[in-house]
Every structure is written in C-alpha cells, then in structure tokens.
Amino acid sequence: MSKLGEIISQNEEHIRSEWMKHMAASVQRSDLMSNVELQEQSRALLKAILHGVSSSQPDDFSGPGWSTAREQLQDISASRARQGFSPSDTATFVLSLKQPIFSTIRRELSGNQNEMFDTIWSCTVLLDKLALITAETYIATREEIISRQQQELMELSTPVVKLWDGILALPIIGTLDSARTQVVMEELLQTVVATNSKFAIVDITGVPTVDTLVAQHLLKTITAARLMGAECIISGVRPQIAQTIVHLGINLEDVITKAKLADAFALALHKSGRTVVRTSSAPNVNAAVIPAVQKEG
Amino acid sequence: MERIPILRMGPFLLITIQVDMHDKLAMQLQDDVTQRISDWGSAGVLIDISSLEIVDSFIGRMLANIAAMSRVLGAETVVVGMQPAVAITLVELGMSLPGVRTALNVESGMELLYRSLGTSLGVAHDRSEA
Numbered sequence: 142m143s144k145l146g147e148i149i150s151q152n153e154e155h156i157r158s159e160w161m162k163h164m165a166a167s168v169q170r171s172d173l174m175s176n177v178e179l180q181e182q183s184r185a186l187l188k189a190i191l192h193g194v195s196s197s198q199p200d201d202f203s204g205p206g207w208s209t210a211r212e213q214l215q216d217i218s219a220s221r222a223r224q225g226f227s228p229s230d231t232a233t234f235v236l237s238l239k240q241p242i243f244s245t246i247r248r249e250l251s252g253n254q255n256e257m258f259d260t261i262w263s264c265t266v267l268l269d270k271l272a273l274i275t276a277e278t279y280i281a282t283r284e285e286i287i288s289r290q291q292q293e294l295m296e297l298s299t300p301v302v303k304l305w306d307g308i309l310a311l312p313i314i315g316t317l318d319s320a321r322t323q324v325v326m327e328e329l330l331q332t333v334v335a336t337n338s339k340f341a342i343v344d345i346t347g348v349p350t351v352d353t354l355v356a357q358h359l360l361k362t363i364t365a366a367r368l369m370g371a372e373c374i375i376s377g378v379r380p381q382i383a384q385t386i387v388h389l390g391i392n393l394e395d396v397i398t399k400a401k402l403a404d405a406f407a408l409a410l411h412k413s414g415r416t417v418v419r420t421s422s423a424p425n426v427n428a429a430v431i432p433a434v435q436k437e438g
Numbered sequence: 439m440e441r442i443p444i445l446r447m448g449p450f451l452l453i454t455i456q457v458d459m460h461d462k463l464a465m466q467l468q469d470d471v472t473q474r475i476s477d478w479g480s481a482g483v484l485i486d487i488s489s490l491e492i493v494d495s496f497i498g499r500m501l502a503n504i505a506a507m508s509r510v511l512g513a514e515t516v517v518v519g520m521q522p523a524v525a526i527t528l529v530e531l532g533m534s535l536p537g538v539r540t541a542l543n544v545e546s547g548m549e550l551l552y553r554s555l556g557t558s559l560g561v562a563h564d565r566s567e568a
Binding site: 326327330331334338339361366367368369370 | 517518519520521522524525526528529530534535540541542543546547
C-alpha cells in the first residue's frame with residue numbers, strides 16, 4: 142500500500158468531515174440535494190478511492206482496482222447533470238477533497254519534505270483525473286438529454302389527426318424549415334393515403350412567423366396533397382400574419398385560407414356534403430350533447 | 439409494339455398505367471388518347487397512376503400535356519391514385535400540374551367526372567348528388 146493509501150485510511154473520518162465542511166462553505170446546493178444524500182455520496186466515494194489507492198497505483202487509473210471509484214463517480218455526475226447542477230459544482234465536489242487530504246498529508250509527513258511532496262503530487266494527479274471523469278460524464282449525460290429532447294420534439298411536432306371521416310388536420314407548431322417540411326409532407330401524404338381523406342386542414346396557429354420561405358414550404362405541402370387528390374385548407378392565420386403575407390406579396394390565391402380551425406372544419410364538412418345539426422338544446426353545461434353530424438341525402 | 443391500354447367506360451376513357459413509363463411509351467399514349475377522344479367523343483379521361491412509382495419531369499409534362507390536349511378536344515382529365523413519393527418528387531421538380539384535376543382513387547375520380555359531366559351538360563345526373 143502506498144503512503145497516500147495509509148494516510149487516507151488512517152484519517153478517513155477526519156478527511157470526510159473536513160471535506161463536508163469545505164463543501165458546505167463552497168458548493169453545497171441544499172436546494173437541489175439533501176445533506177444526508179451528500180454525506181452518503183461522499184462516504185461511498187471516499188471508500189472507493191481508498192479501495193483504488195490500496196489495491197493499485199494511483200497512476201494506473203484505468204486498471205481494475207479503480208473500477209468502483211470510476212463507476213461511483215460516473216453515477217454521481219450523471220445524476221447531478223440531471224438534477225441541474227452546474228458543471229463547476231459537479232467538478233468542485235471532487236476537487237474540494239484536495240484541501241482536507243493535503244492538510245492531513247502535511248500534518249502526517251511534516252518531518253519528511255521529499256515524501257510529503259511526492260505524496261501530494263500523486264494525490265493531486267489522482268484527484269484531477271477524478272475531476273476530469275466528472276466533467277466528461279456530466280457533458281455526456283447532458284448531450285444524451287439534449288438528443289432525446291430533440292427526438293421528442295421532432296416526433297411531437299408532426300401529428301396528423303383525423304377530425305372526421307375523410308377530413309384530416311395537421312396542426313403545425315414551431316417554425317417550418319426544410320427538414321421539418323419534408324417530415325410534415327411525408328407524414329401528411331402517408332396519412333391521406335392510409336385514411337383515404339379528401340380534405341386536409343393545415344393549421345398554422347402555432348407558427349410564429351410566416352416569411353417567403355415558410356410560405357413556399359407550405360405551398361409545396363399543399364401542392365403535393367393536391368396532386369394526390371386531397372384538398373388543403375390553411376387555417377389559423379393570425380391578423381399579423383395575414384398582413385405579412387400581403388406585404389411580402391406571397392400568392393396564396395389558389396389556396397383556401399381561413400382564420401380559425403373551426404371555420405376550416407365547417408368548410409370541409411360542407412364540401413363533403415355534411416352539415417352540423419343541433420338535435421336538441423343542451424340540457425346543462427356539464428353534459429353537453431355533441432351535435433349530430435348528418436350526411437345530406 | 440408495347441402500348442398502354444385505353445378502356446372505354448361509357449362517356450369516359452380509363453387508362454391504368456401499370457408499367458414503368460419510358461419516353462416512347464409516353465409519346466405513344468399521347469397519340470392514342472387524343473385519337474380515342476376524337477373517335478369516341480369521350481367527355482372525360484381518367485388516368486390511374488397508383489402503380490407508378492418513378493416519375494421524372496418528362497412524365498410530369500406528359501400528364502400535363504394530355505390534360506391540356508383533352509381539354510382542347512372537350513374532355514376533362516382526372517389523375518388518380520398518385521403515390522406520396524411521386525407527389526413529393528413532382529413538387530420538388532417544380533411541377534404542380536396546374537391544369538390537371540386529381541382524386542384519391544378511381545372511384546372518387548369517376549365521381550368527379552360524372553359531376554362535371556352533370557354540370558357541363560346541364561343534366562341532373564343521379565350520382566352528382568353524392
């Protein structure tokens with residue numbers, strides 16, 4: 142066992158309490174993590190480091206002796222990344238271990254300058270490596286979260302919903318760029334074929350701005366749907382967007398546009414020969430009767 | 439010589455494209471359609487392209503041409519059953535086929551033709567109310 146291992150194992154409790162004190166002064170985030178949990182983590186990590194130091198050399202960090210410490214640290218950093226700690230908070234968790242260990246080494250080896258320096262050096266190399274692991278794991282976890290969110294956003298952004306037999310709605314949320322137009326177009330056309338729908342309502346209430354490029358993408362989608370034999374209606378045109386469209390000189394004259402999704406739906410029902418009829422007055426608000434939709438004979 | 443069959447269905451012509459179109463076949467089809475319309479006095483042309491999976495700008499232009507020629511001869515053209523991939527390709531090629539009417543399948547295409555026949559001839563056809 143190296144000198145470093147001996148010193149740590151002899152002064153484990155002391156180092157840990159000093160470490161806790163140090164963290165409480167600098168980086169402890171009581172809003173994100175309870176004190177008990179932090180104690181638990183620091184105890185486990187210190188044990189794992191001790192195991193690593195005593196079973197193999199500190200510079201042989203990728204060896205099997207250190208696997209427990211590595212895993213411990215990866216778990217801790219990953220959970221911190223998810224909990225919303227900052228990268229420096231996460232790294233300081235390990236780095237704040239330096240001061241208590243250094244002062245212990247200094248006390249234990251005060252008579253021997255050379256040995257003290259060597260031990261401090263191997264200790265600082267070790268802790269730097271541990272800190273690098275936390276940083277790497279932190280970033281990897283964050284990246285994982287980001288890519289998962291991107292995926293979810295992409296899936297969320299293109300729902301095609303069936304409003305009625307032969308009438309589809311496509312609510313678009315967010316800006317339409319080329320990549321999304323492609324996804325939206327494919328999704329819409331596949332659904333048109335699958336459900337045999339004659340009408341598709343493209344709702345742009347959730348599109349923040351309509352410039353010439355977005356309009357061009359919209360027109361592409363509508364033209365493709367028309368080529369397949371489905372008629373498109375644009376709904377959810379806000380007043381500002383109507384003004385922008387006219388100011389930019391975008392030609393939407395061949396496309397039916399409506400202000401509200403309800404208007405577009407009513408038009409689609411009308412065009413497919415249906416009409417909405419109220420069968421009786423609604424008895425009360427809680428048990429509202431859905432108006433029956435009948436096909437005109 | 440290989441050619442695409444043109445079927446006569448009452449006042450309409452039914453063309454089902456089931457093979458990959460090449461340019462010669464397309465030219466031949468143009469000749470045949472115009473000839474048949476004038477022979478039989480057809481009022482409408484229905485082109486079913488549901489088995490067509492590959493299009494290029496030439497085929498797109500041919501469809502537009504057939505529609506334009508038929509209109510000159512007094513017949514409506516409806517293209518039915520276009521595949522999503524084909525529709526996307528045509529749009530990307532910048533061909534929106536402005537003069538061509540479209541429908542989802544042969545059935546609704548026929549309905550469309552009957553309706554236009556009913557209005558243009560002023561006859562109250564029973565299917566036009568559907």
